[in-house]
Amino acid sequence: MSVTAFNLTLHESMREYLGRFYSRMYLERLLAGIAVPASRYFLRVNTLKITREELVYTLREEGLEVFTHPEVHEAVYLKVKGPNAVRVHRGKVFVDYPTAESAYVGANVYAPGVIKVENALPGDQVTVLSPDSRPVAEGVLVMEPDEIFSKRRGKAVEVTLSVFKVESLRDHRAYSDGLIYHQSLPSMIAVKVLAPKPGWAVLDMCASPGGKATHAAQMMGDEGEIVAVDRSEEKVKAIQENARRLGLRSLKTFIYDSRYISEVVGTNSFDAVILDPPCSALGVRPKLRYSRTHSDVIRLANYQRQFLSEAYKVLRHGGLLLYSTCTISPLENELNIVYAARELGFRVKPANYLNVRKPLLGIPGLLFDPVVNDTPGFFVTLLEKP
Numbered sequence: 455m456s457v458t459a460f461n462l463t464l465h466e467s468m469r470e471y472l473g474r475f476y477s478r479m480y481l482e483r484l485l486a487g488i489a490v491p492a493s494r495y496f497l498r499v500n501t502l503k504i505t506r507e508e509l510v511y512t513l514r515e516e517g518l519e520v521f522t523h524p525e526v527h528e529a530v531y532l533k534v535k536g537p538n539a540v541r542v543h544r545g546k547v548f549v550d551y552p553t554a555e556s557a558y559v560g561a562n563v564y565a566p567g568v569i570k571v572e573n574a575l576p577g578d579q580v581t582v583l584s585p586d587s588r589p590v591a592e593g594v595l596v597m598e599p600d601e602i603f604s605k606r607r608g609k610a611v612e613v614t615l616s617v618f619k620v621e622s623l624r625d626h627r628a629y630s631d632g633l634i635y636h637q638s639l640p641s642m643i644a645v646k647v648l649a650p651k652p653g654w655a656v657l658d659m660c661a662s663p664g665g666k667a668t669h670a671a672q673m674m675g676d677e678g679e680i681v682a683v684d685r686s687e688e689k690v691k692a693i694q695e696n697a698r699r700l701g702l703r704s705l706k707t708f709i710y711d712s713r714y715i716s717e718v719v720g721t722n723s724f725d726a727v728i729l730d731p732p733c734s735a736l737g738v739r740p741k742l743r744y745s746r747t748h749s750d751v752i753r754l755a756n757y758q759r760q761f762l763s764e765a766y767k768v769l770r771h772g773g774l775l776l777y778s779t780c781t782i783s784p785l786e787n788e789l790n791i792v793y794a795a796r797e798l799g800f801r802v803k804p805a806n807y808l809n810v811r812k813p814l815l816g817i818p819g820l821l822f823d824p825v826v827n828d829t830p831g832f833f834v835t836l837l838e839k840p
Contacts (some may be wrong), residue, residue, distance in 0.1 A: 460588055462489040462741055467748035473480040473618045475784050475814055480825070484782070487824035488831065491740045492569070493557055494521075494531040495620045498637040498665075500700050502526055504670055518621065528672070530634075534559070536618035540589045543581045545574030547595065548609055552741045554584035557591040558740055563611035565744045567675075571599040582611055584742055591616035620785070632699040640822040641831030645669040645728075646835050647805045647820070648776040652677040654725040657768060659712035659761055662689035664705075666698040666728050666776075671702045680705040681719065683712050713760040716767040726774045727765045731758045733779040733786050737831020738825060742789050753768055755785040759793055766839055775800065775837040780830060782823070787833040788815035800837040 462485045464472070471775075499506045508521060510530060513520045523529035549557065553567025562823055563582055574580045574595045582591040593613040602610050628634050645706040650656055650670045658667040661682035669682045682693045682705055690707050697705040710718060736744065736753050765775050776796070779786050794800040794816075805819045819835035 460489050460742060461799050462525050462744055463484055464744060465747045468736075468744075468746065468751070471785075472783075478608065483825050486830075488539070488737070488741050488744075491534050491618050492824070492828050492830065493534050494828070495534050495622070496523075496529055496637060496639045496642070497623065497796060498533045498635045498642055498669060498672075499528045499530055500633050500635060500672060502676060503631070503701060503836070504633045506530060509628065510828070513628065513680040523639070526642055526646065528640060531639075532621045533618050534618055536616070538615055538619070540581065540592050540615060540617055542577045542589055543592060544580045545580035545595065546572040546583055547574065547580050548572075548583050548585060548587075551584060554582070554588070554590045555740060555742050557582045557611075557613055558617050558742065560613060560616040562609050562613050563591075563593070563621070565597065565602045565606050565608050565610045568602050568610050571595070571602065575762070580611060582613065584600050586743070588742065590742070605666070618780075630699070632701050635665065635668060635696065635700065637669065638830050638832070639832065640820075640829050641665050642669060643807050643810075643820070644730075644776060644832075644834045645673065647724060647807050647834055648728065648774060649725055650674050650678075654672065654678045655678045655723065656726045656728065657715070657719065657724045658682045658767065659715060660684060660729065660731050662692050662824065663709070664693035666707060666730060666778075668696055668700050668702060670726075670728065671697075671704050672700075674704065676702055676704045678704055681724075682707045682712040683710050683715060685709065685711045686796050695748065700794075713764055715764055719768055721767045722770045723768050724773060725770060726776065727769055728776045729761050729765050730778045730780075731761045733758065734783050735782045736750055736781045736783055737822075737824070738780050751783055751785050755783075755790060758786060758790055759760050763798060766794075766800065769839040771839055774803070775839070777837060778832065778834045780832055782821070782831040782833070784813075784815060786798045786822070787835075788813045788817045788819075789818065791817045794837055799840065801840055803836045803838050805834055805836040
């Protein structure tokens with residue numbers, strides 16, 4: 455028996471909600487797209503350390519097929535391979551959904567993500583399965599089952615074949631030397647829309663793991679101040695590690711709930727704010743399971759509005775807010791921008807960049823669409839405080 459790709463299912467309340475904005479045919483295409491990775495996997499070149507041309511030449515000399523984006527200069531990508539037929543072996547390793555989604559695109563399986571091991575000892579061929587028994591990869595078990603659950607660390611399965619294959623380069627020296635950052639194309643374009651300048655003071659309200667904050671610092675030539683905030687020590691440590699690896703000095707971090715950030719940074723303090731708040735994530739690819747309901751979306755949209763209100767307070771007059779999400783949900787996207795303009799006083803600015811579809815409700819911004827753009831689902835709007 456062999457298995458390739460899967461379809462994504464939605465809670466009925468989500469299907470009804472999205473059906474107000476999308477046709478049934480389009481929604482099915484959208485869900486099929488979210489269930490698989492995009493055809494290109496993007497990396498951002500750290501142009502403070504190396505030119506794009508130098509990096510591409512080096513990687514190609516090593517035999518890697520690396521391509522450049524024609525309009526986003528710091529963006530390079532590798533092609534995603536698949537879908538491949540995964541065999542179902544007698545030995546099975548069941549893993550949690552985040553681990554299954556990683557193995558689905560070629561990552562090895564590590565002990566913390568393992569739920570159960572059946573009919574397998576070290577050296578055996580095994581199939582890696584999601585909690586609902588969908589095969590995502592096959593490989594070789596490299597740890598004793600008892601050790602997996604007693605130690606809860608280390609590599610449990612060396613993946614040899616996955617439904618899709620992405621070369622992430624996280625084990626490559628280009629990553630350890632800080633020459634690249636794994637970042638989606640829409641996320642890079644979002645910062646390009648903001649276009650931060652050297653010397654600016656920029657606040658990233660929900661910054662972990664630091665993609666947009668470090669990109670802003672890079673665009674600013676590491677001149678100015680980037681304040682990157684998140685609400686847990688673990689999240690802030692991830693930002694700090696990425697800033698260290700990329701060699702950035704202008705980026706500062708601290709732990710705080712940014713819904714109340716004006717309490718510590720004051721009002722009218724920043725030239726720009728980056729806000730990519732927690733969202734329904736109905737755009738992240740690939741996704742094997744999606745359990746959120748329409749009630750979750752309403753709660754998240756209201757939560758995001760608290761950040762928007764605080765962003766208005768901390769911006770200087772004439773300052774810019776970059777608002778982005780990794781979802782295609784209109785309540786969290788276009789309708790939150792309507793709220794920001796009508797209730798808070800923001801002015802919506804044009805955010806045209808590349809050939810990206812306009813949002814459905816006519817807000818000047820960008821909607822990256824898995825069906826149309828072959829990217830993750832992503833929303834970008836630029837706002838100004840008058």
